[in-house]
Amino acid sequence: MAAYIPVPWVSPLLYAAVLVGGLYYALAGLAPGPGPSLPRTAGFAAGLVALMALEAVERRGISVRACLPLLARGGLIAVVAALDASGLAQVLFVLLPFTAYFAYGRCAALALAALCVVGLLAGYVVTAPGWHRDVERVSDLLMLCVGLILALSMAAVAIGEQRSRRALEQYAAQVAELSAAAERNRLARDIHDSLGHHLTAVSVQLEIASEFRALEPGSAQRAVDEARLSVKRALGDVRQSVRALRGEETRGSLTAIEGLARDDEAGPRVTVQVDGSEDGYGPAQLTALYRAAQEGVTNARRHARASRVTVAVDLTEHVACLVVADDGRGFTPGGTATGFGLLGMRERVHLVGGSVHIDSGPGAGTRLTVTVPRGHRGKGAR
Numbered sequence: 001m002a003a004y005i006p007v008p009w010v011s012p013l014l015y016a017a018v019l020v021g022g023l024y025y026a027l028a029g030l031a032p033g034p035g036p037s038l039p040r041t042a043g044f045a046a047g048l049v050a051l052m053a054l055e056a057v058e059r060r061g062i063s064v065r066a067c068l069p070l071l072a073r074g075g076l077i078a079v080v081a082a083l084d085a086s087g088l089a090q091v092l093f094v095l096l097p098f099t100a101y102f103a104y105g106r107c108a109a110l111a112l113a114a115l116c117v118v119g120l121l122a123g124y125v126v127t128a129p130g131w132h133r134d135v136e137r138v139s140d141l142l143m144l145c146v147g148l149i150l151a152l153s154m155a156a157v158a159i160g161e162q163r164s165r166r167a168l169e170q171y172a173a174q175v176a177e178l179s180a181a182a183e184r185n186r187l188a189r190d191i192h193d194s195l196g197h198h199l200t201a202v203s204v205q206l207e208i209a210s211e212f213r214a215l216e217p218g219s220a221q222r223a224v225d226e227a228r229l230s231v232k233r234a235l236g237d238v239r240q241s242v243r244a245l246r247g248e249e250t251r252g253s254l255t256a257i258e259g260l261a262r263d264d265e266a267g268p269r270v271t272v273q274v275d276g277s278e279d280g281y282g283p284a285q286l287t288a289l290y291r292a293a294q295e296g297v298t299n300a301r302r303h304a305r306a307s308r309v310t311v312a313v314d315l316t317e318h319v320a321c322l323v324v325a326d327d328g329r330g331f332t333p334g335g336t337a338t339g340f341g342l343l344g345m346r347e348r349v350h351l352v353g354g355s356v357h358i359d360s361g362p363g364a365g366t367r368l369t370v371t372v373p374r375g376h377r378g379k380g381a382r
Helices: 010-027 036-057 067-083 090-104 107-126 136-210 219-243 255-260 281-305 342-353
Strands: 269-276 308-315 319-326 355-360 366-373
Touching: 010 036, 010 090, 010 342, 036 067, 067 090, 090 107, 090 136, 107 136, 136 219, 136 269, 136 281, 136 342, 255 269, 255 281, 269 281, 281 308, 281 319, 281 342, 281 366, 342 366
Parallel strands: 269 308
Antiparallel strands: 308 319, 319 366, 355 366
16 A cells, blocks of 8 residues: 555645644634734744645655654644644644555554544543533534545545556556567568568579579579569568558558469479459458468478479458468478468468468378458458
């Protein structure tokens, strides 16, 4: 509870009101008889100034033991109440449980409020026998009780508001952290799926160019030309990612999937077939299909040692189905060797409500099947 902060304006405002009221009572001669002496009035004012100074010390966070400010405030209030001829200073006792509520909790505040009432009653018993027949003293007691109730209620409301604000700040920090994590994952997928694919192609093509440079210059030149084309495609993907990061709208399309087709010495022969219309499929769905096809072809080129890869996309009225199949050496799905590519593909497809299925085995090739529903509102998969 010590972490909660009391309402800063309550105590100074109450001190000022009591000071003005007490001084007016003394200077206007409202007290019966000759009125309070000058030293008594000066002591009353000095006590209130000391209370204000103590309040300033606490607000500035000067290191003191937790119980000392409350004990000092209680003693000063008792002195001020004894010196105040108007009796108005008794209202300052409500500040004790009010402050204790923030520092020590509700139970301590209630106990201190009860102690204030008992203390006033004890003072009446000692100094004013028959006080229960005195209308003014009974009224003062009732007003103190009402003031204590209002002070405790105000403290409870203030603590509830501070608790809600801190919970909201924690939720906002969690949302920001989750958003940052989601954006990091999205960037990781984009870097892996776009640059990773193109750099793999460039690496394969340059290796071919290096091997065939002396024996078959024509094949080497074609490999270099393909490497240049892959670099241009990589730059295009980078520009598209930058536009997306800047908030510019990008239109996903399966047109680029035709660029995955290959029929040369640079790796396996890749054929692409797209059936159906893209109408009704949003950018997120089309991008997820393209990236999945790209990942399937990249894995076939890099790991499968396949001679043939087929990419088939069927866009129907309700669902789009992508199948990437190769005749390579295969692998065991779900094994420990699964890399970031398959993980990113699953994340991207799941964001648009789709599913990924991999059918493979050692020596049996690999068949990747991705299904994406038409018209699903994705969560920004790019």
